[in-house]
Amino acid sequence: MTLCIFTGPTLPADEGARHIDAVFLPPAAQGDVYRAALDKPVAIGLIDGYFDRVPSVSHKEILWAMAQGIHVLGAASMGALRAAELSLFGMEGVGAIYEGYARGELDADDEVAVAHAPAEGGYRPLSEALVNLRATLGAAERAGVIPAATRERLEALARGLFYPDRCYPILLRRAEEEGVQRAQTAALREFVREGRIDQKRADAMALLEALRGRFAGGVEPKQVRYHFEPTDAWELIRERADRRAVRPNTRETEVNR
Template sequence: MRGRIYIFTGPTLSAQEGRAELDATFLPPVAQGDVYRAALGKPVAIGIIDGYFERVPAVWHKEILWAMSEGIHVFGAASMGALRAVELAPFGMEGVGTIFESFQRGELEDDDEVAVAHGSAEDGYRLLSEPLVNLRATLAAARAAGVVGPATSAVLERVARDLFYMERAWPTVLTRAARESVPSVELEALRAWLPRGRVDQKRQDALTLLRTLRARLDAGLAPKQVRYHFEHTDAWEEVRRRASRLPLGGAEGEDVVPESLLDELRLRADLPGAWRAALARALAVEQAARLGRTVDEEELRRTAEVFRAEHGLLSAKDFTRWRRTQRVEDLERFLEEESHVRWVETLCATDAMRHLPDHLRATGEYGPLLERARDKERVLAANGLEHPLLADAGMTEAELWRWFFEQRRGQPVPEDLDHHARDSGFADVDALRRAVLRERCYARLR
C-alpha cells in the first residue's frame, strides 16, 4: 500500500479527470491552512494545481515548508502550484510542467499569467476567462501551423497581456486586435482554427503532475528529507491554530463567496454593512474559541429552536426549505457558530453599547440622531407626553401600525409584530409600541 495522496485542483482539471490518472483524494483549490490540514493526515505526497489568491488568503509558503519537514513530498504545477514550486524549489518543493519551467527560467514573471476567473464549485469551476499562459501557448501553436504570422501573433499577445485577467477571452482579444489594423484574413483564420487548435497548457501540466506523481509512487517514494530547520514562530502558531478549527477542504463551496454574489451586494450598496457584520461574527466565534467554549447537543437544540422561532421556520418543511435555499450543508457547524455568536453578544452587550456611538460617528449618523433624540425629549416633555397613550396619538392600535409601517416606512405591517420588534432590537412588541407612540406624537407636534 503506497499511502494517501492529496491533490488540490479546480478550474484547471476536474476531480473526475484527475481520478482517471491517479488514485488520490481530490480537494478544492488550495487556500491558506489547507496544506497544513492535509499534512495532518500524514499523506505520502500533496499535489497543488489550483489555489485561491484574491479574496481568500493564499496557501502560505510556511505550511508547505512544514509539510515537507514532516516527510511529505509536495509537488506543484500549472497554476498556483507552479508559482509556489518556483518559490520553494530551493527548499525541496518539486515543480512539474512547461509553465513551472518557464517561470523558473524567468521567461514568465507575473502571477496573473496563470490567473483565471471561474465559477463556483457548484458550477464545476466553469472557466470565465482564458489564462495568459494558455493564450501564449495557443498563439505559438497557431504560428507553427501557419495560421498567423509573427507580427499578428505579437499584437495578439500584447493585447491579451494588457487586459485584466478576468477580461481575457479569445473573443475580446480578437475584437481588440481588429481595431489595431491586424489583417482580418489572419484573424478570421485564427477564429476558425481555435475550436480545434486551442492549447490548454495548464491542463496539460496538471496531467503531467499526476502522471509524474504516479510514476514516482510506483518506483517507491521514501519520506521527504529536507536540509532546513523549521522555525515555529508566533505567526506560524497562530495560522496553525486557526487552520486546525476547519475541516480539510474548508475553503470549498459556501465558505468562499463567489465574485458574482459580492457584485450583487455591491450593486445594492450592502457590501460594507455585510462585511462589518461578517467581521463581527468572525470575532465572536474567535472569542468563544479563545475562552474555550464548547457546544453540546442540548445547546445545539436550544439554538436551533430559538433560530427557527425568530425566522418563522416553525415547521420541518419550512426549515428544510430554508436549509436548501441557503445552501446549509453542515447544519451542526452553522448552529454551533450561531450559538457562539449569541453567547458573545450577551457577554459583550455592555462593551458593544459603549462602542455604538463611535460606530455611528464613523457612519456620520451620531450627531443628527442625537440631536433628534434630544429634541424629541424636549418637545414631548413640554407637552406632558413623555409616556403617551393611544388616545394621545388620536389613533387606534391598527391605525398606529399602519401609520408607522405603511406611511413612514413604505412597507406592509408585519404579520408577527413581536418577532419584528425583537429583530429591530426592542425587548418586545410593547417596547416597540411605546417608541412608535412617542414618534407619532412628536411628528404631530413638530
C-alpha cells in the first residue's frame, strides 16, 4: 500500500518521513498529481504546489485521480485551496486553513503563498505566509503583547505587502513608518522569537496524522458520484505530463502555495 505526499516549504520531506511511511514528492505542478496517480497509490496527500510562473495543479487531474479509486486529501497550502474547491466532489481537507477556506473566512489565494528556495536549498521558505502572520498576531493580542487595534492594523499592512515581501522585519518596519508605537513593535519582535505560530506546518502535520490513521490498514478504493468527462484541455494536460517525470523530493527562488 503506497501513500504519495507532495510537500516542500511547508514541511520538509525528511521530517515528514519520520512520521509516516510514504513516497514524498516535490511541490506539485500541473500534471504531477495525474502522474503520481498512474502508480495507483491508495491515497495522495497534497500540501504544497507551484503557481505563478508554473501551471498549478489542475482540478481536473484531482478529479481524474479520485475517479481511479484514489483518495486525495489536502491541507495547509495548495492542498487546502484545492480541497475547499473540490470538497463537493469528494476531495478531503484537513486543518484550520482548509476550514477557513471552506467557511469563506479565507478567500484569497495569496493567504498561503510564499517564496522559497530551490530544491537544492531544501525548499526553505523565504517569506511568511499571511495565514501564519495572522495566527501569530492573534496570539500576540491574546497574550496582551499588542492591543486589538494594533493587531488589525498590522494585518491590514501584511495584506498590502506583495507575498514575497511578507516577513516580520519588513512588516514591523512598515508598521513603525505608519505610526505604530515602537514599544509595541519591539514587544512583538520579542514575542515572535518564541511565540511565532506556523499554522501551515501544523496543518501539514495533521494531514500526516490523518493519512496514517486512515490508511494504515486495508481501505476500500475511493468511490465518486460524478462521471469524469475527458475534455480537450484535459488531454493536453495529460500529454504534457506524460512528457516529463515526477521527480522524488530532493534538496531554484520559487513561488508556492
